[in-house]
Amino acid sequence: MEFNLILVGLAGVIAAATPIVFATIGETITEKAGVTNLSVNGTIILSAMTGFAVATSTDNLWLGFLAGAFVGALVAAIVAFSSITLKQSQVAVGFVLTLMCRDLAYFLGNPFMGLSGPRVPPAFEIPLLSKIPILGTLFFNQDILVYLSFLLIIFANIYVYKTRPGLSLQGIGERPASAYIRGTNVNKMRYIYTILGGALVGVAGPMYSLSVKAGWKGTISGLDGIGWIVLAIVIFGGWNPLRGSLGAYLFAFLQWLGLVLQTSLPGIPSQVLQVAPFPLMILTLLLVNIGNAEWVDRTIMGLPENVRPAISRLLRSMKTNPPSSLGVPFENE
Amino acid sequence: MKSGSRWYRFGIQVAAVVLALVFTSIILLIAKAQPLEAYKNILVGSFSSIEAITNVIVVWIPLLLASAGALVTFTAGLWNIGIEGQITLGAISTTLVLRLLQHSDVSPAIIIFLAVLSGFIGGALWAALAGALKTYGGVNEIFGGLGLNFVATAMTIWLIFGPWKRPGIGSMSGTEPFANTLWLPTIPGLRLSWWSLLIGILALVLVYVLLSNTHFGLKLKAVGKNRKAASVFGIPTSNFMMSAFLICGGLAGLAGALQVLAVYHRLIPSISSGYGYLGLMVGMLINYQAIWAAPVAFFFAALNFGSIQLPIVMKLDSSLSGVLQGALVLFVLMMDGVRKRFEKKA
């Protein structure tokens, strides 16, 4: 009985992580091409609002998702145009967009506040597979979005690491000049992957407003901050779609753990537990980055011979490396 | 030739402003509102009376402090997104001192002085945390600062509903207001305090002088432009980055202190009101040139205050000001890119 409850809770964790998986994979693809789209937080909020508004007005769930993807692609296109064509700082443009999209969502979403809209159909069992003990409950009694996210994870990994265009994608983020002499139109591909990644981030919005946190409640929709977590998970995942997805599940799991523990720790206000992901985000970034710090090098050099190799190996194994040309504009000549 | 290109640059800037207005107008039309009416309401809300104008100045002060701070960190090449949290921690530290001393025999003037000082220190320390994560832990200041913003907000809420809650039950309206002997004196009948205004303007002037005319400022700029080379030049880059965080955090903390002492007279949940983010936007809009900070911050303050009219008069959300501010910065950035592209082709 107890065990079953936990299992159902964990299945809920997988469902709750689904929008984050989409956004993480989207941003990973964008960054793999060498572009940082810092607008994720604003994009998710704006696409959540738009998706909800469109789905509610048209009474068509899928149009809502389409609208969300469109918003994400549009915002990403602005990032791409400003940084690739106009050579402006990606951080600056992304930051402005993330703030502006949020305000835009609150402004335009005003008439839709508190309305009840359509919702993604509930979970259904996949025949046979759902009968597998444990795994069946966890993975195969979910809603359609979750199943789509599984497909996305598999597809993204195969695409990036096994296919020819995927190898090119890695190439343009690592060393665009080399990709260029091999016939890749670097800036065109960067546009495509930025917009594609943005569309995936944009899908995450309606996943919240039409499923995971259904409805639109303006500033208290509880979406502010998720996009920043996504950006951190991309780093934590070492720019690998699979590792990034695992990061998303880990994050959702810890959030769930917080909720479960809340009942046994009544002294802590819920607002405090809600922000627990953020110190956690800082801590994980600290773990993956500390090996790069200069003082760490110096300290390790001063350590006795017998522990030095082990410690430096440990730090190196935690470290993740971004695509070498992330954020660097490319010009042939 | 020189003056020609200056006019050209000016024209580009005007075009960016026009585009931002066009964009915002389209948004207003989507929301089924008359753009001109909305702009008129914002202007009326900000400038129709002496009282309104002084209220704009009340918004301008924290924004001046945040912008001045942002300029310091921008100069060091840092994106201190944590200003928001640094304002909050300034407010918390100020409130802490006020609460500790409010029933003591210490004279109110000294309490206020200590409270302001504590706000400065609180903000500086919160910034130092983000700075240490960046400098010694390799955590990008955007993530460090942003995470700490959320933590700061949670801390405020915890204090308001927990240890510092009002007699009876805690509420979103904040802590129990302080006795008015502990308020920074305001102009009779208005919400504006000369003291706050003086601190805000003084901070910007000091930052301007620091960045344009001192060895410290030049070294900070060197660190911001090329950290590796700066360290080969013998500039202790980590110290300079930490100093930039401390100064910026201190100024943000002052803003928080003034919000408590001169505006709200208590700690409220959203004490930072987004001024931290807005300060960064001001810095970007003026292309990191301190000399333009005052007028642009004033304009932003007017938008913020004027847009409060929108929900009252037109049933629109006041977040329109954020849309317009964002559009302005975005189009100025983009038009700058367009100009560079044309200049390169010519």
Add this chain to the structure above:
Amino acid sequence: MKVELRSIHKYFGPVHANNNISLTILPGTIQGIVGENGAGKSTLMKILSGFIQADEGEILLDDQVITIHSPSDALKRGIGMLHQDPLDFPPMKVIDNLLIGQEGGLFPNKRKVAADIKKLANQFGFSIDTEAYVEGLTVGERQQLEIIRLLWMGARILILDEPTTGISASQKEKLFETLTRLASEGMIVIFVSHKLEEIETLCHRAAVFRGGLLVGEAIQPYHTDDLVRLMFGKPMELGSRLGCHSEENVVEIHNLEIEDPRLHIRDVDLDVKAGEVIGLAGMEGSGQRLFLRALGGLLATTGRTKLLVKGHDLTHEPYSSYLKTGVAYVPADRMEEGLIPGLTLKEHFILTGDTKKLFIDQEESLHRTKVKISEFNIKGRPDSYVEELSGGNQQRALLALLNEPLSLVLLEHPSRGLDLESTIWLWEKLKERCKTGTAVIFISSDLEQILHYSDRILVFFGGKVSKPMLAAETNVDQLGQLIGGKGFVN
């Protein structure tokens, strides 16, 4: 396949980088392209390989006029270029490097490609591990990989841009052997270099560039003096070794040890006399840069290292102590580490002046900047941003920024990107320093330069360091052997 260039012109703003270049290369030829930096040889190669387009003129392949739109377009027509720093993807596997840019379906057939590449590599005696990561290969191995890739993609004309920089003597031998063989099979090899000795040993013909013009052609056997006169317009003589060192020790190094993920340097002992010049030779990445940075206080040393400069113990001291003791570091990458783009010349001189006061003395610093600009003949104004200066002027600025007096100047590739005249000027300036008792330690990949200006030489190989050798008693061959790893004890 025959290549013909007809009346090629290329302008970069006011600079006429290629002025009416016409050149015909027949199949089976190794064509040398020589000239100083900025002579126009790279521009021409970029035009031929599709990186840029000529403003005027025609390119003919087998008597057909063609237009080359891009590097990949050039490769489709059989023209492949090997860049000085091979354009590959260091963090990726060799096999993935090959697959990027290869035409074909969604899922590449890795096994077949690997087999094809191994077969091709075997023909030339290269061993290529397709599962290795490129970042683990030496520059020489990466060149081999790139040559094989270009051949595999169907290149019949191979352009090599300064390929011998940073590779070992044995790899160079192998490279030359390969190129000779490719030419004997009817391919065209275009070999770009500013090293006459390489042109003389390898190339059937040589075209000499100067100031954007093709000033002359020569065929084997060459007369070195003629080539030199063509290259520089006049006979050139490198300045001579100074040899003015005293008996006083400026630097004492005991048991120096540096640990790096890839190299381990240990037990280096060296005393450097006042006014002495020491050259560090070795393939790039053999440890000489780590050594130089450690001496400059920019890299931590481990364990029992002891480092004294002018009697001050600087071991494990912070970088600032090194600066105070008069140690100066001049990095190779001027825009990355040497200068600060976005700051003006004057601002640079303010930073290297007395910065203890709070406020900047604008007038004094302007005056000082003007004096330095004229003394070091920098083409720029006090308010010029450093990124607007040419490479040579940036190097002059770097030298002008060095404080006086100094105990020790450390230079990474001081003449990189400079033409011969600027190089000679640079060494005159350094010699002035030596006369005042400053010791100089420098890295260069140019053995001639090392032999010419050093009093003593250290050779690095895979983290091992040779005993100091007297430059007067050694020669290029002996150095070349050591650089390739031959003759190292232990």
